[in-house]
Amino acid sequence: MDEHRLEQVRAIRESAAAVAPRDDNLERVRKLRFAPLGFDLAVWRRMAEMGWIGLRIPETQGGVGMGLMESVALHEELGRGLVPEPLIAGSLAAQALALTTEHDLLARVLAGETSVALAWQDLPDGLELRCGPTPARLFVPMTGAAELYLVPVAQNGGVHLLLFDANELSILPHLQQDGTTVATVQVPASGGRAVSGNVRDELTHALDEAALATAAYLLGLAQRAFEITLDYLKQRQQFGQPLAAFQALQHRAADLMIQLALTRASIEGAAIEAERSSNPKTRTLAVSRAKARASDTALLVTREALQMHGAIGWADECDIGLFVRKALSAANQYGSALAHRNRFARLASSG
Numbered sequence: 001m002d003e004h005r006l007e008q009v010r011a012i013r014e015s016a017a018a019v020a021p022r023d024d025n026l027e028r029v030r031k032l033r034f035a036p037l038g039f040d041l042a043v044w045r046r047m048a049e050m051g052w053i054g055l056r057i058p059e060t061q062g063g064v065g066m067g068l069m070e071s072v073a074l075h076e077e078l079g080r081g082l083v084p085e086p087l088i089a090g091s092l093a094a095q096a097l098a099l100t101t102e103h104d105l106l107a108r109v110l111a112g113e114t115s116v117a118l119a120w121q122d123l124p125d126g127l128e129l130r131c132g133p134t135p136a137r138l139f140v141p142m143t144g145a146a147e148l149y150l151v152p153v154a155q156n157g158g159v160h161l162l163l164f165d166a167n168e169l170s171i172l173p174h175l176q177q178d179g180t181t182v183a184t185v186q187v188p189a190s191g192g193r194a195v196s197g198n199v200r201d202e203l204t205h206a207l208d209e210a211a212l213a214t215a216a217y218l219l220g221l222a223q224r225a226f227e228i229t230l231d232y233l234k235q236r237q238q239f240g241q242p243l244a245a246f247q248a249l250q251h252r253a254a255d256l257m258i259q260l261a262l263t264r265a266s267i268e269g270a271a272i273e274a275e276r277s278s279n280p281k282t283r284t285l286a287v288s289r290a291k292a293r294a295s296d297t298a299l300l301v302t303r304e305a306l307q308m309h310g311a312i313g314w315a316d317e318c319d320i321g322l323f324v325r326k327a328l329s330a331a332n333q334y335g336s337a338l339a340h341r342n343r344f345a346r347l348a349s350s351g
Contacts, residue, residue, distance in 0.1 A: 008066065009073045015050055016074055019043055020081025024228075026319055029082045033179025037144050039085040044145075048112025053090050056209060057098050062110050068209065068271040072216040079220025082326050084180055088213045088333075089141035093118040095206040096150050100161055100195040105148070117146035119185045120207070127211075127335035127343060129204050131159050135187045139333075143173045143183040150195075151187050158198030164191065178322075178329040205280065208287045211334035212274065215267050215287075215294035218330055219260070222294075222301040225323040226256055229305040232320075236310075249308060256301050263297040266290045285347055288340035295337040298327040 032039055047053060055071055057063025078087065090109075093116045097106045108114040119137035122130055126138065131154040140149070149164045170186035230253065233244040243249055270290035274283040302324040306313040313320050331337070 005067070005069065008070055012066070012070050012074050013077050016077035016081075018050070019047065019085070020078050020083050022081075024319075026082060026322060029084060029322060032084050034175060035179075036181070038180035039145075041145065043083075044085050044090075044115075045112035047085060047087055048110060051110075052087055053094050053112065054110040055091060057094060057106075057110070061098050061103075062107050063094075063098070068212065068275050069268070071209070071213055072267055072271045075213045075216040076220035076223075079217035079222075080224040082178075082221060082322055084178070086141045086180070088210050088217065089117070090115070091213070092206055092210045093142075093150060095209070096152075096161060096199070096203060099199045099202050100150075100163070102163065102195050114147055115142055115145045116148045116150055117142040118150045118152075119187065120152050120203075125332065125336050125339045127339040129159060129200065129207060130154075135189065137185045137187060139182045140171075140185045141180075141182055143171060143181045149185065151185075151192060152199075152203060153187075156198075159200035159203060160194060161196040161199060161203075162192030163195045164193075168192070176329045178325040180329065201280070205283070207334065208274070208284055211291045211340070212267065212270055212287050214330060214334050215263075215270075215291045218294040218298035218327065219263050219267055221323050221326055221330070222263070222298040223260055225302050225305045225320060225327075226253075226260060228320060228323075229253075229308050232309060243308075252304060252308070256304055259297045259300060263290075263293050266293045281347055285344055288335075288344040288347075291335060292337040292340040292344065295331040295340075299331055302327040 051064040052074065054063030055066050055074065057065065059065040075088065094106065094109050096118050097109060097116055105114065105116070109116050117140055119140045120129060121138045122132050122134050122136065124138060129152060131152045137151065147166055149166060149169060151162045151164060152159045153162055168188065168191055172184045173181050174183065175181055230244070233249060233253070234242050236243045267290045270286035273286040277283055305320050306324050309318060309320050312318050
């Protein structure tokens with residue numbers, strides 16, 4: 001990247017401190033767990049004011065028009081702070097809305113005045129944009145906050161978007177491990193308003209970007225969990241010396257550090273490759289490689305961190321548990337490690 005891009009990446013990392021403070025205070029995260037919305041609407045509007053919802057939307061459509069490296073940097077910082085606001089899902093919905101004729105609605109969404117959810121997933125381990133005959137859409141975010149729902153449906157050999165009011169749908173909320181809420185949404189066979197033509201390719205690309213942003217979020221939370229654990233090992237005394245002095249724990253920590261470094265390289269490499277390549281297959285392979293590694297790394301690091309904390313790590317008052325729960329929830333979003341490995345193998349072998 002040139003110096004201008006590097007400065008943009010640094011600036012967006014700094015801007016994340018407005019929502020994810022670097023003082024390690026997770027009290028806000030704790031208070032929002034298992035609340036009806038699971039996030040703070042005031043913070044959501046602040047994100048909108050900073051242009052984050054429209055970060056990847058072109059300026060000609062009211063967005064910021066930044067690249068994937070900036071998106072990756074932002075979501076890594078938000079992951080470090082376990083920020084519960086569903087920015088990845090909200091940004092994805094805005095990108096989908098940008099493919100429609102609803103220009104005024106898009107402007108309100110980007111301003112944080114209206115919330116729209118994209119109900120796309122119809123399989124438990126969602127990855128592909130199937131839009132099958134089943135009326136249920138799974139793990140739909142922004143439950144309780146979304147006033148409108150965009151639903152991709154298969155029509156005439158393509159994928160078209162229908163727009164529903166929330167009161168037209170049957171919405172069943174579910175709590176996740178980390179205390180946030182998603183929903184199963186039953187889509188009626190008739191109703192909704194057609195707002196787009198065939199958007200299969202564009203929406204598939206947007207889903208890949210959401211998967212890459214999730215990988216960056218997982219990297220951020222894993223990196224912070226690792227740092228918290230290193231600090232704990234330096235402070236906790238056993239047999240008259242800090243735990244960090246024990247060689248077995250040093251080796252485990254070194255292994256985790258290597259996995260974190262490899263994950264960072266994979267994610268940043270995928271962002272650069274996805275920006276530079278015009279080949280959809282190349283972009284998809286890079287994203288799947290990064291997301292699979294990030295999911296595995298986040299689960300490995302947080303579980304090891306829990307073990308290294310010992311019995312205190314299992315107490316709800318211990319912050320490391322928050323990282324474990326968030327990793328368990330986020331690792332499968334936009335495709336689990338297994339789903340991405342399977343997709344990578346299928347595409348790589350297709351020639």
